[in-house]
Amino acid sequence: MPVVADDGSPAPDGERPLRVAVVGAGPAGIYAAETLTRRAPVPVTVDLLDRLPTPFGLVRHGIAPDHPKMRAIRDTLHRALDHPGVRFVGNVEVGTDVSLEDLRAHVDAVVYTYGAALDRALAIEGEDLTGSLAATDLVAWYCGHPDADRATVEAALQGVRRAVVVGVGNVALDVARVLSRAPRELESTDMPQHVLDTLAATPVEEVTVLGRRGPAQASFTTMELRELDGLERATVLVDPADLDLDPAAEERLAGDRNASRNLAVLREWAGHRPEPGRGRLWLRFYRRPVRILGTGRVTGIEVERTAVDGDGRAVGTGETEVLPTDLVVRSVGYRGQGLPGLPVDPRTGTVPNEEGRVLRDGARSPGEYVAGWIKRGPTGVVGTNKHDARETVASLLADAEAGVIGAHGDRDDLVRTLRARGAEPVLLEDWRAIDAAEVALGATRGRARTTLHERESLLAAVRAAADR
Template sequence: MPVVPADEPAPVPSAAPPSGAHPLRVAVVGAGPAGIYAADALTRQDAVPVAVDLIDRLPTPFGLVRHGIAPDHPKMRAIRDTLHRSLEHPLVRFVGNVDVGSDITLAELRRHVDAVVYTYGASLDRRLGIEGEHLPGSLAATDLVAWYTGHPDADRARVEAALAGVRSVVVVGVGNVALDVARVLSRTPEELEPTDMPQHVLDVLAAAPVEEVTVLGRRGPAQATFTTQELRELDGLADATVLVDPAELELDPGSEERAATDRNVSRNLAVLRGWADHTATGGRVRLRLRFFRRPVRLLGTDRVAGVEVERTAVDGDGRAMGTGELEVLPADLVVRSVGYRGLPLPGLPVDERSGTVPNEAGRVLRDGEVSPGEYAAGWIKRGPSGVVGHNKHDARETIASLLADAADGVLRTAGPVDDLVDTLVARGVEPVLLDDWRAIDAAETALGASRGRARTTLHERETLLAAVRAAAARS
């Protein structure tokens, strides 16, 4: 359906306080970790009766746990088993395949519920802003990750064209996502075969003749944001050798001080220094970690052929300063992984610079004033930082604000209104509920079993919905 321009948000009704007969109805927009943790925080308390609709535009829950954590991290992806328990709570209703802003406007949604919690994350990538970034063979990490995790919106044709014949890859960024990309591209087909990647992803990666992957950081190793666990995994690949330049591990006084006070930095440096004597081995992928280098332009005509980089130095404030010294790195593929920012929903303010919804302790601000009944949690609240578990504390803070507002009479129930799902169905929308998700889950498990795996991800929206319809026809 086309996007419907948003009206002004509906005012919070002035009616009865929440009761067992008329609980506080809360819509949580986004069924990733932040949204599920918010639903969990709402249902774990007993001071205010609640009923929660957990809405997502995809037919599947779990957000970045499903479509962000790399498929070769099965232990980390297993967190969805924990999250699933919250979906099964009797006061929580999963409502997938519903796009707020298209299938229902924000103003309409607010008329169905007493409060809305926005937890839909930060899905837009940040660009490098350099010459040649538009060339084929230049991708955002968000594009590549969406493709190899089987996201329904992945641009399969563009990504697969970029990977065709690739031998040299440059990944710009030194966070965990950058390391995920480098690791996945450096793995052998045999290492990736047991994962839940869609079959076409496995086929394309198996055919890509990658020989060298360079991870590029514009500052030094003391300023890198990857975690030690992610870093160590690079040295366990079956057919890749991690290479670092010992000269790039030398620290200025400011970086030495940072390493002395930050355990993650000191552990990272210990790992990197342990690799300083590695040498390239014939027939193995060379996985290089380069520091003090920033891209200044991508080279090529029909597609990317290389990256011109400038050597940098870190100043006293930890900023990267150019030195004017240039070099060219060969590259058939450049993947930028330099951050994320949030998209605004129609009718919801988002700060363009930070990519977050303005808020105070999770309470949404409109024109500097608290907007009663609107809250934010997760990356759209605080920005793209932290690991999955950080969303739990973040969601608890937001829900504490919501519950305080309910206790203070700011939030009050409006009494019976039309059911959200009934309204959506009447419009021709096909909402996916929990039993429908179970049908998708079963279909993916069965497909994986047919190929000797625990699961194979269904990547097309219509295929996901077909699994729902097939299960409904059998019941």
């Protein structure tokens, strides 16, 4: 397959391949690149852009570091980066280093796969207090994301003994599990050292996970749920009353295998009792936050008891209680935002599209496509992005066959243009230097890897390798 070399020189054959830029090097972007190079009936090259110097998106910066088996999907994703028709171009931000208009001038088609990185707020009183955090911020911090707000997170965690996590998705369970773990359970992970030090100094005794509705409506997976059991210093506790379901919930369970398995696990745990000298990890349902309490810093959260109506919505009962807590972490969803010049529906946080084709003012925009969370919203697991990418790529290839897009005319090489403008794109070999530096740093501490969390440290590893 014809390619463009890393130095920007053209492929040494005749006809120019179809050039596609994929914006976002997380699972959705990598699956899109992989599908393009495998299924295209014509020669295709893919520039896989990311604003970070590292690939893998939420696999690197979203899956909790104490999930080594799940994070090992990076090895599978890496094989797609090794394809000769794919070029990783990191440390490039669309809208800053290159405008959307400029990008489209360098390629024949663009696929936007940059995800949904913004959190959804609870929109209740007290949400701005110290000790009130978005799960997105806490996860970015413990995963070593270069943009993590270290000062805010570490101020929020100072002296925390009780924590409340609002939400019953997999991210909420990740947060609860990480906060509940003993320090030595995290020592072998690739968390940055300052994260390990802060968590070791955070004497969490109780974590409560709150769900607005019942266990039949919870969105976490059974595998993620089971990982809460067997923690070294915490016992999982469930109120048996929360597991008494009405006929409508029982009917829902009959058609939902994941929810049925979840309920079976929760019923196993209903007999657990608090144990002296051990922490407590509570799973509480039918409760929604009303306001966060405190003066300057979180001291508690007021919650209202709920019921689930016939449409499956949580409705308040008027019965309230106050849970003392030092930390509130909201984990109630993600939403996407637009790139400069790209439309995003403010209600759904997604780019309007039709089978992956971007819609502008209701009409298809030739040569623009979307995949992943920014296409469908923050739903599914990592593997969901594979099917999603296939649909988008099928639309792109159908448009190429129909002549809507094509390799028309000469186009300057993107990397060469970026370098001429003073940008510092990170290519695959540069990423390998970062990878090696993280492995070497981990070895000094008896781990397989330690994440480099500062952008300058990541780029320093690239420069050091180039100087050797």
